Amino acid sequence: MDKKIKVLMVDDEAQFRTTTNRILTRRGFDTIMAESGEQALEQLAENPDVIILDIKMPGMDGHQTLAEIRKTHPDLPVIMLTGHGDLKSARQARGQGAFDYLSKPCDIDVLTGKIKDAVYKKTASHTEVEKSVAGVMVPISEYTTLPEDAKIKDAIFALKQSFYSKMATSMIMETGHRSVLVMNNQNKCSGLVEIIDLMDMIMPAYLSAPKPSLADTIQYSPMFWKGMFTTEIKKKSALPITEVMSAAPYAIDGNASLMEACYMMLQHKVRRLVVMEGGKIAGVIREQDLFFEMEKILTD
Numbered sequence: 001m002d003k004k005i006k007v008l009m010v011d012d013e014a015q016f017r018t019t020t021n022r023i024l025t026r027r028g029f030d031t032i033m034a035e036s037g038e039q040a041l042e043q044l045a046e047n048p049d050v051i052i053l054d055i056k057m058p059g060m061d062g063h064q065t066l067a068e069i070r071k072t073h074p075d076l077p078v079i080m081l082t083g084h085g086d087l088k089s090a091r092q093a094r095g096q097g098a099f100d101y102l103s104k105p106c107d108i109d110v111l112t113g114k115i116k117d118a119v120y121k122k123t124a125s126h127t128e129v130e131k132s133v134a135g136v137m138v139p140i141s142e143y144t145t146l147p148e149d150a151k152i153k154d155a156i157f158a159l160k161q162s163f164y165s166k167m168a169t170s171m172i173m174e175t176g177h178r179s180v181l182v183m184n185n186q187n188k189c190s191g192l193v194e195i196i197d198l199m200d201m202i203m204p205a206y207l208s209a210p211k212p213s214l215a216d217t218i219q220y221s222p223m224f225w226k227g228m229f230t231t232e233i234k235k236k237s238a239l240p241i242t243e244v245m246s247a248a249p250y251a252i253d254g255n256a257s258l259m260e261a262c263y264m265m266l267q268h269k270v271r272r273l274v275v276m277e278g279g280k281i282a283g284v285i286r287e288q289d290l291f292f293e294m295e296k297i298l299t300d
């Protein structure tokens with residue numbers, strides 16, 4: 001879809017609106033914010049493609065707002081945000097014609113997936129067309145990347161940053177990518193750093209050497225490893241990232257099917273693939289992206 005998806009986010013909490021706006025904008029959405037049901041009805045003049053609507057708001061709540069939206073925009077997809085475990089309220093929203101609902105806190109990847117699904121369902125023909133790899137990938141602009149001249153400590157700090165929630169509230173979460181793509185000066189992926197690569201890096205070299213003598217076996221026993229974790233990570237943190245990175249992920253075309261992505265991950269025993277479009281890296285598809293799509297297929 002070439003046109004940006006316009007999302008109307010309706011919530012009475014100012015901080016939530018501000019941070020959600022930042023996240024959705026960074027992910028390529030055009031966002032409109034409303035602090036109440038009444039304001040949301042006014043913002044319908046902006047012609048949003050999808051509405052994210054909180055149920056519990058002072059004044060006109062989410063159910064009342066949804067009822068008013070349905071009077072003038074019966075086909076406009078609305079995703080409701082409900083309190084955790086509030087199934088009764090969620091069922092009521094679906095009965096009113098809501099496209100779907102999410103319980104708070106919800107993962108940002110799930111939310112953005114629901115937004116895309118809602119617009120896709122609205123614009124698709126009656127014949128269901130399965131999404132391509134590009135339809136479920138994480139855009140490269142959202143993935144953690146580092147240049148080849150970065151240090152191992154840069155990879156550690158970048159990975160840590162990817163786990164931080166970008167939200168100031170507990171209503172929505174962003175999950176870490178658990179890996180860093182290493183990019184060369186032609187902006188092509190030359191390697192990958194995962195947490196397991198960092199763990200392997202600090203392992204004593206003698207563990208992969210030929211079998212030691214009995215005396216060496218005693219000396220190299222785990223009983224002598226106390227403090228080694230700290231020593232090794234400090235010693236190796238300034239090394240080039242290229243010394244710890246594993247091979248670049250296998251590539252898959254953005255137009256490929258999801259089944260092909262599953263097949264490649266299983267065949268190569270990997271958890272992610274880089275997605276190529278026009279000879280350039282467009283994004284990354286991860287095993288959890290495929291899992292989220294499985295759940296969507298069963299709940300649609």
